[in-house]
Structures are given as C-alpha cells and as structure tokens.
Amino acid sequence: MQRTDSIIIGRLTALLPLVIFVGLCSWVPAAVSDGAVSLSWDWVPGIGVNLDVAVDGLSVLFGLIITGTGVFVVLFSADYMAGHRHYARFFAFLHLFLLAMLGLVLADNLITLFVFWELTTLFSYLLIGFDNQNESARGHARQALLVTGAGGLALLIGFLMIGGIVGTYRLSALAEQSRILQQHAHYFFILAMVLIGAFTKSAQFPFHFWLPNAMAAPTPISAFLHSATMVKAGIYLLARFHPVLGGTEAWMGTLVVVGGVTALLGAVLAVGQSDLKRMLAYTTIMALGILVMFLGGKTTPALTAAVTFLLVHSLYKSALFLVVGIIDHETGTREVESIGGLIRSMPITTFGAATAAMSMAGFPLFLGFIGKEIMYAGALTEEMFPVFATTAAVLSNALMAAVAGTIAIRPFLGRPQQTPKTPHEAPAGMWLGPAAIGALGLIFGIFPDWVGRWLVQPAVAAFHPTVEQVQLKLYHGFNEPLLLSILTMALGLCLYLVRRSIRGWMADLMTRLPVTGDRLYEMGMAATARSAAGLTRLIQNGSLHRYLLTIIGVFTLATAGVWTLNATAFPALLHLPSLPISQWLLVILMATALGVVVVARSRVLAVCALGVVGSGAALIFLVYGAPDLALTQLLVETLTLIIVAIVLLRLPPLDKTSAARPPGRWFDGLVAVSTGTLVALLTLAVTSGPLDRQLTAFFEENSLIAAHGRNIVNVILVDFRSLDTLGEIVVVATAGLAGFSLLARRRR
C-alpha cells in the first residue's frame, strides 16, 4: 500500500472516537438533569456478572476525555507512525484500548469493570512494547504489566470480597451499602486491596516507577494512555468508590498522604529531567498525586477540585505530549538543552505548546488557573492534614510552573540550534491536536461557569450527592486561594530561574539514593528468576527415572498416610482363593515374567517379559468377563512393546545406567514393592465391602433404550460420559503434539 494511502486510512479511523464523542455529547443533558441512565444485558447471570452500563456525569466526563483526546491522538498518529512496519497493528491496538477504556468507565458491574481494567493493562503492555525489537522497551512493557497486573489482582480480591459481603456486584447499588462495608471486620483489608489496585494503575508512590519507563511507548501513546486516560483509571476508581469506601479516617489519611507525597516527588523529579518526554512523565505522576490527594477529602470544594483538575490536566498534558512528539519527529531530539528558536520554523506548534503550558502553569484566563484556585480552596477544607495538603499543592504547582516554562519557553524562544534534523512545521494532522486542545484550554478558561455546569458539577454529583455546588469562576474576590496563587507564580518563577542547579543536585541525589522502587523491582525480578531456576533444577532435572520415582513415591506415601489416619478397618489377611489350575498357572506365569524383568540384563528381554505380565493381566480380565478391558489391555500392551522397542534399541545397556548400581536398585525395589503392596491392600479393602451397583444398574437399564447401544462400556464412553472422553482425547492430542515437537526438535 502507498504510504499516503495508509495515512489517509489511519486518519479515517479517527471517525470511531469521533462518533462516540458526539454520541456521548448527546448524553450530557440527561446526565446533568437526571443523574444516571443505566442499561443492562445478562452475561453470566448465575454469578451476578452482567454487562451493566451506567451513564452518569462522571462516566460522561471520562468518556468525553477518552474519545475527545482519542480523535486528536489518532489523527496525530496517522502521520507520526507513517511508514512504520506495524502501522495497521498500531491502530488496532490504539482503538481496542480506546474501547476497553470506555468500557471501564461505563461499566456498572464490578466484574465487568475488572475485565475492562485488565484489558487496558494488556493494551498498555502491547503499546509500551510496541517497538518490539528493542530490548529495553520490552523490559519496560513487562514492568508496567507486572506492576499494574499485580494491582489488578489485588483489586479483584477486593471486588470479590465486596460482592461477598453485600451480595451484589452492581456498582451503583454499592453506595447504599457503604455503612455495612465500612463497619465490616474486613473493611481495612478491602480498602487496602482496592487502593493497591488504584495506586498501581495511577502510578502512586511507591509504585510510581513504571510510568516514566512506560515512555518507551510511541509518543501519541504516552499522550493518550499514560497521561490522559489509562493512568486516570485509578482516579476514576477512587471517585467511584468514594461514596462506598470513602469518608473514613483510613481513606482520607491514606489518600492525602500518598497523594501528597506522590505529587511532591513527581514535581521534584520532573524539574530534575532534561529529556522533555520524561519530564512530562514525572509531571503526570505529580498530577495523579494531586488528584488522589483531593479524592481523599470529603468536602464539595475538595472533590470539585479533583474533577476540575482532572479535566485541566487531561487537556494540557495530552497537548504537551503531542508537542513533544512533534519536536522529536521534526528535530530528531528531545533534549531540552539542545533545542531552541523553534517558533520561527513551527509557529502553530508553538501556539499549542504555549497555550497548554500556560494552562499548566496556571495563568489567569486559562482553565489551569481556575483549576488551581479551586484546588487551593479545596485543600484548605481537607479534613485530614489540611496544612500538609495545602503546602504540597502550592509546592507542586510552583514546580509545575517551572516545568511549564522549561517546556514552552526553552525550545521555542532563543537562538535556533543545530539539531539532527532541520526543523519545519509538522503536517496538519499532527499540529491540529495540540493547537485545538490548547485553544480549548483557553476557551474553557474564559467561560468557566459553562464547564462547571455541564461537565464538572454533574461529575461531582455522580459520586458526591449534595445540594451544595461550587461555582467555577474567573475571579472569586481577593481571598486565600488568590494569595496562594500569587505565591505559586512567584515561587515558580524563582524555580524556573534556578532550574539548572536543581537538575544538577537531583542528578547527584539520584545516584546516592540507596533504594528506589525501580531497583527493588529489579531485585525482585532477579530473585524470582533465580528461585525458578533452582526449583526447575530440583524437580525437572531431565531424568525420567527420578520423575517416576517421585510420582510413585509421593502417591504411595500420601495414600498410605491418609489411609492410616482415616481407615476404620484394615482388610483381612490374605487367604488363598480356590482357583482352577489354569488360573494358578497364569498367576505363576506372570510372577515368573516379573522375576525376569527384575534380573534381566538386556532391555529387550526386560520389555518382552513386561509384555508377558501385561498380557497375563489381559487374560485375567477376559476370564472375569470384561472383554472390552481385555481387548484394550492387550492392544495397549502390544503397542507399548513396539514403541518401547523402537526407543530402547538406541539406549545404552541396562547395567551401564546409574539406576543399575546396587544402592539405587535396592531403593527402587523398595519403592516398587511398597507401592504394589499398597495397591493390593487398597483393592482388597475396596472389594471386601459391599459394591454399590447403582450406577451399573442405571447404565445396564438405559444403554439400549436411551443410547441405542448394547456395549455398555462404549456407550458410556461415547454417549453418557462423552464430555469426559472429549477431554481425554484433547489430552491425547496435546500429548501427541508435545511428543512431536520434542522428537522433531531432536532430529533437526
């Protein structure tokens, strides 16, 4: 396919998120006036798992963010990924992720939500490791998968316990049960599980380390998954569970402290970076920390701050990531110190970068300013640690302003510098996103009450039902938040001016830190690999002799142990039965053959003698009236003999192997004799009691009538118990396939 054709097709796929976006817009009035609209389809009704969908203010806001940024990210990617080997695969993953993420925010059933949650983890993994020839990209993808996947498992435990306690998985029905949950003995455990799920997904300290590493993904993916949508899934979850598990001291304390620490850590680390993309990654961690911190509150201003900042951040961060993508694409570098003067070559990108960065820094007239004002108002009303929350918010925002300056001023103003590629304006599909989203930040900033009424307030009301509402306004009067805003800007300016020294200190500090999450992860991985290798060496050492000995030995010891502990009566001692002479001869024949097996020095002789034992068993079956069993036994015996003969002729003689040495042989003999004795005793014990002929009678009666067959054995196999047989032939086929691959590999 021509390169231009594929770009056009790539752009056309933006119709999918666009159509959903328009569709969601039509739900907005309903979400504002009526609250939730819910739909339900049965999925696994037997265990209460249904495809429940609830559209309320919160899911609409998330849905609009997902599809809105989705449109621009798809348009951007059409050009950005042009000519890539796996162009089509990229778009498939991107759209599948988008749908999974939408499913996550629309789901109204815990299990459904969990399934979509894991799907987003999976697509994040595939997209981080999209450059699959790159060892480090694969490593980072695996890290993100393991960290968020482990959190997902914790979340599942929490969900199942919640479902077990309240008896429903319906998310919208949980809020009424919050009292039961919060007073339950397992409340703290459930809370811990849900929080671990949310914290790993939303990169909270101490799980934050995977997010900067996830920047191995193509830049539009970082813009979409790792700033605007997927990492917000944890935030979404916390908001949804706010009325269910929230409001307790444990909830508030944990969220405020973890969120505040994460925000500060992210902001400080962001200033310490020189790679633009990593810098943005750390500011995302900061933003996620802020969101968690405010979801720890329970006042309307605090929660409104969280929702407003969610929108603010999604807008400016996705725009900035796309800008960095353009810079990277057009100049060939992302190092902040080696780029300059881009305003001349790419004016529209500069516009996008400037508007987004000013929103990020919180300049008046931008949505970021509104977000910051409401944030300070919210922080002052926090129930737990208001001073800490306010300080963390001010410091993080000041650092943010410094980072915004670094991103928007450094590369675009100043003298143009020599870069790997000569910069020129990006194609329209690429600059459209940053320019439009940046402009949106400005428009929303000028008409904040509109944003408040249609987007923010319905979203807050969805998880915090109250009559009190916080208006979003440009100017609230001269009050504490405004003072803090001015302080933030001044502090941000100072930090911007000393940013190079900070970067130096940070680099110095990072090398001296004894433990980081990343290093702990590496150590954990190395330990897992080591213990797996050790365990494999122990139980999979490649000796068939050892395997058989282990299996038979464990069977004998376990069975004998359980039996000794539980048996009420042991079978009576053997008494010689009265058999016709021909059957005695058969027994003697088998015993003799067995003796030959043990003393034989050649493998062929041993195998043939073993065949005699097996055939003798077949004759016994025949004598006691089981022709099917006898037939099968005889055939299996014959084939075993043939196959074993084919294999054994290539092996060394018996007395050369280690198992043939005296101590080994005696031990093997001991195991064999005890197993044989045990099985004989078990058989005697089973047959000495009355036989339950209920099943036999059933089959005898129904075989001909219901299954039209006279051979009960075969009728059971192919009709009454055909599902078992199906399972067995699948096992046979798998064994055949495994044998084939082993043999085929050996032959090559």
Add this chain to the structure above:
Amino acid sequence: MPSFILRAANRVLVGLILVFSVYLLLRGHNAPGGGFSAALVAATGFALFTIAEGPQPVRRALRIDPLVWVAWGLLLAIGSGLLAVVAGQPFLTGLWWPTDSPTGTPAVGTPLVFDVGIFLVVLGTILTLVLNLEER
C-alpha cells in the same frame, strides 16, 4: 534391512488388520470394540508396516500427515457434539437417525461420528510418535 518374510507377511497382514480395525470401530456400540480399540489395532498395523518398510513408504501411503488426522479427529468429535446444540439440545447429546426405525434401534447417530473422532485422534497421535521415532 528387515527380513524378506516380514516384508512379505506385511503385504497381507496390514490390509487385514486395517479391515479388522474398521470392523471394530463400527460394531463398537453393540459389541466389544469402539474407536479407541480400533485405533490401537490400526496403529499396530501401521507399526508393522513401518518396521517392515521404513517410515517413508508409510507416510506416502497415509498421504496426509497424522498430526492433521489428530486435528480432524478433534474437529469431528466437537462437531458431533455441536450438532446437538444446533438441534437445540445440550452439547454432545446423541442424535439418532432415522427416528422411526422399524427395528426399534436407529441406524446411525452422532455417537458414531464422535467415535470416529476418537479413532482419528488416537491413531494420529500414535502414528506421529511411531513415525517420528523411526525417522530419527
């Protein structure tokens, strides 16, 4: 080189064994036999063929790789069960035809198809192993 006697006997025996195997497969529902036993008998026949003539002539005679037989066998077994689902009954329910047989017992049913599936899976698996072992 295998003996002349073995090769000569093989000509006669393999055909007889295979016919016997089909006989076992078809009568299995009413008398000792069935897909599993039939497959073992057929496998014995092919194993004899392999020992007498070597693996290549056997592969040529089989025409289709035995691993493919395994796949078809699984497909047949599952398909025979799905027929019941299509007819609105639980998976793997036996369907028989004709339903108004004058002798009282219908002539053919899906359990026979299922049995053929078992036959193909077991035979294909054993042949895969035997042929690959001989080719080493």
